[in-house]
Amino acid sequence: MVSSLSHPFASDDSSTLNCDITLDEIAQVMRRFKRNKSAGLDGIKAEFLLDASVMLHVSLQIVFNKLLQQGYSTSLSTRVIHALHKGGDASQFENYRGITMGPVLAKVFAMILEAWLSS
Numbered sequence: 001m002v003s004s005l006s007h008p009f010a011s012d013d014s015s016t017l018n019c020d021i022t023l024d025e026i027a028q029v030m031r032r033f034k035r036n037k038s039a040g041l042d043g044i045k046a047e048f049l050l051d052a053s054v055m056l057h058v059s060l061q062i063v064f065n066k067l068l069q070q071g072y073s074t075s076l077s078t079r080v081i082h083a084l085h086k087g088g089d090a091s092q093f094e095n096y097r098g099i100t101m102g103p104v105l106a107k108v109f110a111m112i113l114e115a116w117l118s119s
Contacts, residue, residue: 029111040104076106
């Protein structure tokens, strides 16, 4: 899914690579989150971010821009793959699908970066 976010990162001018993530970008990504999803590895559910998102935007902006400046923590890149039974014979491999769980805050950050690169 290509996002409607636009950021100067996508331009041909290399000086724009030092731009900060904006509050508007965070708000747009938050609107894409859905309720009733499992918590990430950090124990945070999307509902928490949705319900508290306005209060968190500035804090998330500060954290995400620090990540851009100082590097991405390995704890945010940890993922676990769970096999979910779709139905049918539980002993058959094809009756399962994998879902990947990771920190929900990392997903917000990744969605913003994805939007930058795809615009």
